Amino acid sequence: MTAKLRQFFVKIGNGCRQWLAHIGDWFKALPARFAVRWHTFCDFLKNANGKVAASCLVMGLGQLLYHQWAKGLIFLAVQAAMVLFFVFVGAKGLVGLFTLGTVEGNAWYGIEGDNSVIMLLLGILSVIALVLYAVVYTANIRDVYRTQSAYDCLKTPPTFRKELSSLLDRNFYKVALALPILGVCVFCVLPIIFMILIAFTNYGGTVVPPRLIDWVGLDNFGKILTLSDFAPTFFRIFGWNILWAVMSTFINYFAGLGLALLLNRKCVKGKVFWRLFPILAYAVPGFITLIGFKFMFSYGGPINYYITQSGGSAVGFLDIDAKWSSRLIGLGVNAWLCIPSSMLLATGILSNLNTDLYEAARVDGAGNWKQFTKITLPYVLFATMPVLISQFIGNFNNFGIFYFLRGGLYLDGYFLASDTDLLINWLYNMSIDNNYYSIGAAISIVIFIVTSVISLTVYVLSPSYRQEDTYQ
């Protein structure tokens, strides 16, 4: 047992070392890469002619001087659009990102004032626009420099039509990815950056628009760690959260796999019929199932009805004293909701498993358990590791289970939380019920860091990463 444990930790150590080595290599190569870039830039400065300089001054001017009218006008138009954007929105947004507003609104007198939240959003949007502007500006210089190089080598630069057609051929990926990248920037990157920045402000409580929000640095993280009410709650909930995520992922995964293996056996008759039941449980919306379970385990629910009818005393399965029974019920209800999806996943993967492997194992004298641990499990784990990690993250952030089963309790020793709340429930209590948005954002960052570290570590250690070519 000790040897196995040691082996396990050695494995973790080796995995982490390999991963860190990759990162180290990347950083080691940085100076060389930078030197090459610097050299190219110096060459550019040395060789660039007046037309290139014109494009450096005003986007598209160099192209126009080379009689590349369409391209030149497009770059010029982009420059004009950017100038207009920064004059009307962007510049104010960038300045607002630092100040978060200077004039407080007063709706009684129709004074609109600054809305710090909108200013923060506009500020981020302006930074993204500024980065995009820098990218287009660089592309403009590269383009005109390429044209100059072509003329210097007595070659004819490609026509605008030719360059356009290359966007549908050699450079098609740029066209295909442009819109998704823009979408990701606006709908994904922007909210994430917004949430991260909120963690460094005093947004929340009474400080909500029209009141002005301020930057407070790392104060919110300091509060999480140092406030006497806050830190113990954080660590208590964090400990339970880890236990919950590990336990629920383990139960759901292996129970799903077990069910799939059971229903995969030749001796089981009416497989379709049996598979229907878990799928039915899966088909019912989760929150309805949770409300149903809450009622079932309540004092007036059917379980207590039968207990009292048979002469017993009603049991408070989910009441104030029921820490561990509530936690176990939570695990059970979560299993009820999640096992069907694990079962379906495992069923699909098992159908692709080569049965000759089992035949060969049987010939070699391997029993059922050996076949499971040496063939089935490695194969299924290899194929489902990313899903397993996403299930772990899903369980770590499983908001619904305890919100519906046992919400509305603040217990002794917990600040705005109960002994079954997960970090995500605590986050909700603070940010939605109590308006402490900035603290909520700080906790979100902590959750993000924890789940990322665990997920990355598990993934790097998994066969899916280490032996990617094994099954290809």
Add this chain to the structure above:
Amino acid sequence: MKKTIAALSVHIVVVIVLICCVGLLGGTSGGEGQEKFTGELERNVTLRILENDTAIKQGYLKELLDAFNEQYAQYGIRAVDANMDQYTDLANDGPYGYGPDVLYQANDALMKYVDNKHIMPLPVEQLDCYNSVDEQSWQAYTRQVDDQSYVFGVPVNIQGPLLYYRKDLLPDNWQQSWDDDGDGVCDIVQYWTDMYRYSKQLQQGNLLTDSGAKRFGYMRSFMEPYFSVGYLYSYGGYTFGDNNTNPRDIGHSKGDSAKGAWVMRQLASVMDKRCIDDTVTVTAYSALASGEYFATVTTPDVYTTFVTEMKNAGYSDEFIEENLVTADMPKLPVSGDLEDESQGFVESRMMGGIQGYAISSYTKYPNAALAFVDFATSYRLIMRRNQLLGIVPARTDVAAEVGGLSEIICNNLSQGNIVVMPSISEVAQIWTPLQTFFQDLAKDPFRPDDSMDFKYDTLDKIQQRLKEVDEQIYSAIFTLA
């Protein structure tokens, strides 16, 4: 090379200067405020009115809008249903132009908008209802802002708990055995001590209804602070000091409030464990109709639900009218012990609320909106509201005219037996700590069933726990503020 470097530098400098100049010069200007209620009606405008769902479903809102639109047609003022969720959040919608012009919500919901000036202070003395509304009701909508006192809403409807009971389920001989004061009203519905004694009798007698369900006397979930915190108030407890305006003074543990909690614990012991969670809240209507419960406490607006359930149980309209009775809350013993009447009785004080109208600060037509509020709170419309929706009017003249429950509740409010929910935003922090405590307390008599010791078997322990609840609320309000 120099040309390129110069061009690059000029471009970068121009971009930075442009951003700095435009960014710094283009800031928002403060502007001068102007008085909005000038008395001059805006013409040819449409007002969006947010009412509650019951008023919409029962057709009251349509009547109100039609009547208003007819009267103000000459000014081109039209009021329409805002067609929004009744709990819509003005703070989120108003600044962006999506909120209603006039809102009808409870005082705690409306007054939270005062913090950031989302609703306007009103010149209420100009309104028709001003002298007809009790001072207590106006207090619920009064707040100090910038060292000046303002009124932000116009009270319409008083909410307060009432006792609902089945007269036909009173003991047959109640005139002889349960009317010690000889006032012709059964003591069971007048004194909590008798209600407790009667409930205990039913519990010990193990009596069953015709359908075989166990019969209970009083039954009510203790989980909801709105209905439970009144027991603490009755013995000197309070939520916030300075007439519910000072969140730094939290007083659920003040006075002899532990006695109120002791009363609750005793009442829980004559119910069953269902009083710990909220399952009895939803079944109370049918359970009262089936005779399983003799009495419960809830708000006046659900009277029709009880009637519907009794009709479903096969009772005639005449029977229901005679036997489904609503009454004032029973009196509590001064001793705080439901088995000791020797020290006399005190009135029950319960938490209540006042629903009313407020005007959004974002309305473009404040004078027209004020005219609407004035119209909707006039004697005629409040009377109509009472007839159609069964509300308890905040206008004392209408309450006196209607009589019955409306008068009882109005009197309770003016005598201080209905304590209006605090109208400050910090009230949001009291519910969960109190709910947790009340569940804990309601469970206490049943703890030996689960092989656990009592947690609250003395007043001192209750007092200590109440102090902790107050501290919990205090830290919820101020720790992260």
